[in-house]
Amino acid sequence: MSIIAKIAIGVIAIEHIYILWLEMFAWTTRARKVFPLPKDLFEPTKSMAANQGLYNGFLAAGLIWSLLITNVEWAQNIALFFLGCVLVAGFYGGLTVSKRILAVQAGPALVAILIVLFL
16 A cells, blocks of 8 residues: 555544544533533433544444555455445434545545545
8 A cells, every 4th residue: 555545544543543532531521612512411312422432443443454455465354344334324423423424534535545546
């Protein structure tokens, strides 16, 4: 994989580590400024958000794993799988939660997929 592809994958992995942190550890503090929910919903949804954060951590772990694989074809396939998962999650979130998720999650995943495939 090209260095540009690895950078794109790394940026998306970092984004999902940040989302993990927001949802698992900062849901009732910093996440209030990021997620468009009524303020009174953060405390009752704390465990649900932590569960979502864990899933974002799995996506980040898969992307990081793809960067550590030495076989180029295998690394590319793993990267494409996890980027595809991010893309699907981003589209679903964009359709069901907020259009902003399309730009923040699905858009970068699609760009990274194209970079991995064509650079």
